[in-house]
Amino acid sequence: MKMYRSHIMICRGTGCSSSNSEQIAKNFEEHIKAHGLQNEVIVERTGCFGLCALGPIVIIYPEASFYSMVKPEDVEEIVKEHLVKGRVVKRLLYAETVTEDRIKSINEVNFYKKQHRVALRNCGVINPENIDEYIAFDGYKALTKCLTELKPQEVIDIIKQSALRGRGGAGFPTGMKWSFAAAAPGNEKYVCCNADEGDPGAFMDRSVLEGDPHAVLEAMTIAGYAIGGNQGYIYVRAEYPIAVKRLGIAISQARAYGLLGKNILGTDFSFDIEIRLGAGAFVCGEETALIASIEGQRGMPRPRPPFPANKGLFGKPTILNNVETYANVCTIINEGPEWFTSMGTEKSKGTKVFALGGKINHTGLVEVPMGTTMREIIYEIGGGCPNGKAFKAAQTGGPSGGCIPESKLDVPIDYDNLIALGSMMGSGGLIVMDEDNCMVDIARFFLEFTCDESCGKCTPCREGTKRMLEILDKITKGQGEMEDIDKLENLAKNIKNSALCALGQTAPNPILSTLRYFRDEYEAHIRDKKCPAGVCQALLQYTISKEKCKGCGICAKQCPATAISGKPKETYVIDQEKCIKCGVCMQKCPFKAISKG
Amino acid sequence: MKSIKDLEEIRKKTLDTINLRKDQSGIRVVVGMATCGIAAGARPVLMSIMDEIKKNELADVVVAQTGCIGMCRLEPIVEVYRPGEEKVTYVKMNPSKAIRVINEHIMKGKIVDKYTIGAEEK
Numbered sequence: 001m002k003m004y005r006s007h008i009m010i011c012r013g014t015g016c017s018s019s020n021s022e023q024i025a026k027n028f029e030e031h032i033k034a035h036g037l038q039n040e041v042i043v044e045r046t047g048c049f050g051l052c053a054l055g056p057i058v059i060i061y062p063e064a065s066f067y068s069m070v071k072p073e074d075v076e077e078i079v080k081e082h083l084v085k086g087r088v089v090k091r092l093l094y095a096e097t098v099t100e101d102r103i104k105s106i107n108e109v110n111f112y113k114k115q116h117r118v119a120l121r122n123c124g125v126i127n128p129e130n131i132d133e134y135i136a137f138d139g140y141k142a143l144t145k146c147l148t149e150l151k152p153q154e155v156i157d158i159i160k161q162s163a164l165r166g167r168g169g170a171g172f173p174t175g176m177k178w179s180f181a182a183a184a185p186g187n188e189k190y191v192c193c194n195a196d197e198g199d200p201g202a203f204m205d206r207s208v209l210e211g212d213p214h215a216v217l218e219a220m221t222i223a224g225y226a227i228g229g230n231q232g233y234i235y236v237r238a239e240y241p242i243a244v245k246r247l248g249i250a251i252s253q254a255r256a257y258g259l260l261g262k263n264i265l266g267t268d269f270s271f272d273i274e275i276r277l278g279a280g281a282f283v284c285g286e287e288t289a290l291i292a293s294i295e296g297q298r299g300m301p302r303p304r305p306p307f308p309a310n311k312g313l314f315g316k317p318t319i320l321n322n323v324e325t326y327a328n329v330c331t332i333i334n335e336g337p338e339w340f341t342s343m344g345t346e347k348s349k350g351t352k353v354f355a356l357g358g359k360i361n362h363t364g365l366v367e368v369p370m371g372t373t374m375r376e377i378i379y380e381i382g383g384g385c386p387n388g389k390a391f392k393a394a395q396t397g398g399p400s401g402g403c404i405p406e407s408k409l410d411v412p413i414d415y416d417n418l419i420a421l422g423s424m425m426g427s428g429g430l431i432v433m434d435e436d437n438c439m440v441d442i443a444r445f446f447l448e449f450t451c452d453e454s455c456g457k458c459t460p461c462r463e464g465t466k467r468m469l470e471i472l473d474k475i476t477k478g479q480g481e482m483e484d485i486d487k488l489e490n491l492a493k494n495i496k497n498s499a500l501c502a503l504g505q506t507a508p509n510p511i512l513s514t515l516r517y518f519r520d521e522y523e524a525h526i527r528d529k530k531c532p533a534g535v536c537q538a539l540l541q542y543t544i545s546k547e548k549c550k551g552c553g554i555c556a557k558q559c560p561a562t563a564i565s566g567k568p569k570e571t572y573v574i575d576q577e578k579c580i581k582c583g584v585c586m587q588k589c590p591f592k593a594i595s596k597g
Numbered sequence: 598m599k600s601i602k603d604l605e606e607i608r609k610k611t612l613d614t615i616n617l618r619k620d621q622s623g624i625r626v627v628v629g630m631a632t633c634g635i636a637a638g639a640r641p642v643l644m645s646i647m648d649e650i651k652k653n654e655l656a657d658v659v660v661a662q663t664g665c666i667g668m669c670r671l672e673p674i675v676e677v678y679r680p681g682e683e684k685v686t687y688v689k690m691n692p693s694k695a696i697r698v699i700n701e702h703i704m705k706g707k708i709v710d711k712y713t714i715g716a717e718e719k
Binding site: 002003004005007009040061062063084085086087125126132133135136137138139140141144148257258259263265266 | 647
């Protein structure tokens with residue numbers, strides 16, 4: 001392989017790709033060639049760096065200069081200045097790295113300082129389409145160790161000692177799951193990977209698959225060795241085209257190197273992996289529904305037991321782990337379980353990846369040790385809410401989770417603490433809401449989602465979510481009654497106790513947790529017929545202040561419903577019957593005389 | 598089909614070429630590549646340094662470039678930073694001088710005094 005003095009790493013994750021990072025990469029190649037640097041500088045397309053809010057991101061080594069929000073037309077300047085003359089283009093650097101007298105390294109910046117990358121260790125560092133780069137950073141070392149030095153039981157013991165828990169949300173101990181499948185009778189066993197990331201706003205698994213696909217393949221192969229299985233399936237949604245493509249490339253490269261297939265590394269262990277595409281149904285993230293979908297049946301859950309570890313895919317013992325869980329396995333084997341348990345809290349070890357979204361400055365992907373507080377994640381890493389708005393709540397676990405209010409932000413995050421708060425870890429989606437979000441409306445949004453995604457097999461979920469959604473609809477339209485709150489609570493508890501699978505059992509969580517922390521907002525909607533955040537349109541009223549109105553008439557001219565009338569230089573009036581609550585008048589008023597409430 | 602030995606081989610070879618993406622604690626060789634440096638012949642100097650590093654498999658040496666240091670008359674300038682030691686500035690370099698610096702200073706820790714700025718300014 002050739003030596004290059006400088007490596008240009010361009011993010012080709014989904015976020016940066018959608019803002020044209022492929023064009024940026026092509027421009028780099030073109031300009032580098034034009035300046036005759038093609039033998040000294042190499043352009044690499046890589047996975048997610050995490051700071052998606054500032055994409056497209058380009059990092060240039062050896063200086064590790066962190067360029068953010070790069071446009072294709074900026075490339076010429078970077079090549080001419082940075083690559084030809086060695087002068088970093090300060091204007092395009094991530095602003096937080098630039099101080100008056102020096103340029104900070106990326107690890108000193110708030111966004112990265114508190115992070116600890118284990119599952120994301122290779123994302124943004126290697127070219128995910130080149131197996132050699134994965135191998136260079138200790139890739140397939142763990143597999144080699146397992147196949148040549150460890151017995152299957154010893155592999156399971158290491159995972160057990162590491163106390164790794166499932167990163168898909170439920171937090172079941174991974175080592176335990178493996179040992180059940182290993183103990184199950186039969187010589188045909190399966191290893192499955194759940195990459196059906198369905199929570200709105202979650203993209204942790206996608207980023208791992210896009211940035212480091214071999215880490216998942218290697219861990220699945222290790223799992224196969226541990227439980228005595230020879231075939232693996234990755235169930236990934238078809239709406240992740242980049243992840244699917246890179247997985248395909250990774251599988252064929254691993255096969256070419258004999259790291260998948262017959263007699264891996266010359267041992268008598270054989271293992272292969274196939275991809276199965278999902279159509280994007282939320283319920284297929286549930287393990288028994290996912291297994292049914294791989295089998296070619298309709299994706300619907302079934303009662304457990306029997307658990308998949310005993311009777312799973314094609315009726316055979318099966319383990320099913322989430323992408324992020326697998327992404328931790330190889331490092332645990334290489335570094336030892338003690339290293340892993342040195343991070344985290346008493347019952348939750350290691351790190352967790354979160355996808356930050358919603359009303360937050362640094363939208364993106366972060367990985368922090370368990371036990372980090374929500375406040376650290378939202379304020380120190382995430383940079384707080386934009387436009388100086390006040391933080392209201394953070395939703396973890398997506399539609400299955402709950403919200404965490406300001407008063408609970410200092411609780412260390414782990415599986416058990418989040419459950420105690422009425423939420424759950426979930427797969428790691430973290431949606432931040434500010435003062436402009438109505439919590440009743442948020443609950444309604446998530447219910448609408450679960451109601452849509454309910455497979456319809458069991459009555460509590462099919463009918464119950466629908467009834468709850470109807471009540472929420474009623475409340476947001478100002479037609480609620482106080483007893484609706486009791487009805488909601490009753491329904492929620494019954495659905496939680498009686499639904500067939502986790503989708504139904506967790507669907508009431510957004511309602512229960514918003515009721516727990518923001519009951520006053522429900523009451524304001526019902527009793528006062530007001531939406532405190534000004535979101536629920538039916539409860540809004542735009543009014544013109546007598547004191548502030550100068551009678552300019554701009555509002556009347558702009559109103560699309562001709563609901564505003566008045567004479568010049570007198571106070572204008574809004575006809576509430578005609579008003580469609582579009583808010584145009586409020587935006588256009590030069591004297592800020594119009595308010596909503 | 599790769600054997601375990603093959604994997605080790607790939608790991609070592611690839612690591613040499615991509616190691617500069619990890620935190621660097623080794624030696625840094627910095628070449629002045631502003632207009633003055635380039636005009637005085639910094640590019641062939643840079644290329645010969647890279648070739649020599651590759652030839653000797655010096656994985657932990659980073660080659661970087663910098664802008665004008667302000668002594669354009671002494672270009673091409675090459676600076677060598679060894680961890681824990683003072684920076685050494687070599688001036689009026691050419692490819693053969695650069696190779697000697699790699700062989701003696703980088704590989705054996707022996708500064709090539711007569712090419713340094715101190716010798717030039719005497």
